[in-house]
Amino acid sequence: MSRKQAFQFLELPRQMPHRIPVELRTSGDWGELYGKFGKDDAQYQAGRCLDCGNPYCSWKCPVHNAIPQWLQLVQENRIEEAAALCHSTNPLPEVCGRVCPQDRLCEGSCTLEEFGAVTIGAVEKYIVDTALEKGWRPDMSHVQATGRRVAVIGAGPAGIGCADRLARNGIHAVVFDRYEQIGGLLQFGIPSFKLDKSVIARRREVLEGMGVEFRLGVEVGKDVSVDELLAEFDAVFVGTGAYRYTDGGLPGQDLDNVLPALPFLVQNGRIVGGRNPLGRPIAGWEDQLSLPDLNGKRVVVLGGGDTGMDCVRSAIRLGAAKVTCAYRRDEANMPGSAREVANAREEGVRFLFNRQPLSIQDDGTGKVVGVQVVETRLGAPDARGRQQAEPIAGSESLLEADIVIIAFGFSPSLPAWLAAQGVEAGPNGRIVAGGTDIDGRERLPYQTTHPKLFAGGDAVRGADLVVTAVAEGRDAGDSIARMLLV
Ligand code: FAD
Ligand code: SF4
Numbered sequence: 001m002s003r004k005q006a007f008q009f010l011e012l013p014r015q016m017p018h019r020i021p022v023e024l025r026t027s028g029d030w031g032e033l034y035g036k037f038g039k040d041d042a043q044y045q046a047g048r049c050l051d052c053g054n055p056y057c058s059w060k061c062p063v064h065n066a067i068p069q070w071l072q073l074v075q076e077n078r079i080e081e082a083a084a085l086c087h088s089t090n091p092l093p094e095v096c097g098r099v100c101p102q103d104r105l106c107e108g109s110c111t112l113e114e115f116g117a118v119t120i121g122a123v124e125k126y127i128v129d130t131a132l133e134k135g136w137r138p139d140m141s142h143v144q145a146t147g148r149r150v151a152v153i154g155a156g157p158a159g160i161g162c163a164d165r166l167a168r169n170g171i172h173a174v175v176f177d178r179y180e181q182i183g184g185l186l187q188f189g190i191p192s193f194k195l196d197k198s199v200i201a202r203r204r205e206v207l208e209g210m211g212v213e214f215r216l217g218v219e220v221g222k223d224v225s226v227d228e229l230l231a232e233f234d235a236v237f238v239g240t241g242a243y244r245y246t247d248g249g250l251p252g253q254d255l256d257n258v259l260p261a262l263p264f265l266v267q268n269g270r271i272v273g274g275r276n277p278l279g280r281p282i283a284g285w286e287d288q289l290s291l292p293d294l295n296g297k298r299v300v301v302l303g304g305g306d307t308g309m310d311c312v313r314s315a316i317r318l319g320a321a322k323v324t325c326a327y328r329r330d331e332a333n334m335p336g337s338a339r340e341v342a343n344a345r346e347e348g349v350r351f352l353f354n355r356q357p358l359s360i361q362d363d364g365t366g367k368v369v370g371v372q373v374v375e376t377r378l379g380a381p382d383a384r385g386r387q388q389a390e391p392i393a394g395s396e397s398l399l400e401a402d403i404v405i406i407a408f409g410f411s412p413s414l415p416a417w418l419a420a421q422g423v424e425a426g427p428n429g430r431i432v433a434g435g436t437d438i439d440g441r442e443r444l445p446y447q448t449t450h451p452k453l454f455a456g457g458d459a460v461r462g463a464d465l466v467v468t469a470v471a472e473g474r475d476a477g478d479s480i481a482r483m484l485l486v
Helices: 039-047 056-060 067-075 079-089 093-099 120-133 157-168 197-209 226-232 261-272 306-317 338-346 466-484
Strands: 149-153 172-177 213-216 235-238 258-260 298-302 322-326 350-352 355-362 368-381 387-391 397-400 403-406 453-455
Touching: 039 067, 039 120, 056 067, 067 079, 067 120, 079 093, 079 120, 093 120, 093 197, 093 466, 149 157, 149 226, 157 172, 157 197, 157 235, 157 466, 197 213, 226 235, 235 466, 258 261, 261 306, 261 403, 298 306, 298 368, 306 322, 306 338, 306 403, 338 350, 368 403, 453 466
Parallel strands: 149 172, 149 235, 172 213, 235 453, 258 403, 298 322, 298 403, 322 350
Antiparallel strands: 355 368, 368 387, 368 397
16 A cells, blocks of 8 residues: 655655664675665655656666656555566666666656655665565566577676566577676676675576576687677677776886775675685786785775775775875766765765875885875866866875775777777777768667677776666667567
8 A cells, every 4th residue: 555645755854774884884894885675664765756747867867767657666565566667677776776876867856856855776776676585587478589699798787788688589698708707897896885796696596587698707809709609699799898997197106005996896805705816817907916905004095986986985994094085176076976975984084185196106115105196176178078177386295195096997998809890999999889880871779880799888888887888788689689580
């Protein structure tokens, strides 16, 4: 029965699920920060939705979830129907409910913003976790096998989104990944306090139940060639992500105790997860990173995106005495989610805005002593409308540090084995997909310059979000199905 009452949004404030107390987080708890709603809390929070008639939340959600409709189903305790509706637009709803920057997406455009937006992400997580725990699985009974087979390169959000749609269209999807588990950056990047790794293991089981096949620990271009895939499969989807490290060219960046962000997070994630820390090397970096002990150290993280926030919050959990995030623009211009910044602050991270790093300094023997920074002010906007950070002469100072983590971001790069197939990329390394070819022929959505090769996610968009990669993978899967099933 519905718990909704008129003006429920006034009577009941917005409330997130309970969080792990800050004392536990700062003493090394790696559990997910947010707990799960109980049934009553989920119904009350869902009942705050006004059903305003113009669901800005759905428009702003990159997969266009039917949010008001599944909020209504939660109020009526029709959780399995709500889960089916969630999956109709989003192949990874329980993941997006956890890691989307909702403050910039669905919740940021909720009509109730002034009164506290509906906790859309937390309810999405509640629906899908509850249904899956109860044994609900996507209904595939109506799907008829077509005999078509598609290879998916990369088991990240884009590859998973594509494989889900292919399976729902009766196409056998075989997903290849160089790593031993699915998830891409969900597994090997995002820390467990944002996304518990059991969520990914469960999703793998769901996908396998839908008929998706995974061939893990297989690197395309090395263990199997793309020629072999093109010969064996009807089409190939490329969801290989963006792993080219943005090189700030900082003097001193090669010193010991200066760590690139992703290997730091991946290696730490493996240790936290109890996996062999000397497992398979991280592609793009030749050797495994051995992590220095952060306990009692002063750590400076350079960069203000999601990766930077994950680094500062990991450093706190690793016992660092002082953790500082230095970012060259102001807080309003930080690329990371405001919620993550607030969580980091609460855990004791200090933020220094308008500071641009100039060099990493050592004591003359190779021991890091700090980062030389200069203050900045925001100047004229660049071509993308983003204000540039301009250094203020004479404002240089040393930010003391024992360990520096560089989190400047990533971009894609076109692998030679794709270039050899005639697949084109822009100067920024992003694979060209969709649009029109040089003869004026319309390509299918997400089709590359090779007709059998499709691509999506970070490899096409550049480093972005889980939900945008899911959306592209999903739509590419539909596009491939349209091509194969006409
Ligand atoms: P990926 O997730 O990178 O997956 C690509 C997969 O392809 C990988 O598994 C890789 O092993 C595989 N692969 C690559 N080459 C080959 C090959 N030759 N053969 C076989 N396999 C191959 N987004 C959010 O929305 N919220 C967040 O909180 C958030 N936090 C982040 C934190 C960090 C540290 C980072 C780095 C990113 C974060 N992001 C976040 C961004 C998000 O993770 C990515 O945008 C998303 O994972 C991109 O999905 P993808 O499938 O395109 O690529
Ligand atoms: Fe919001 Fe992300 Fe869920 Fe869309 S997928 S409703 S943006 S949490």
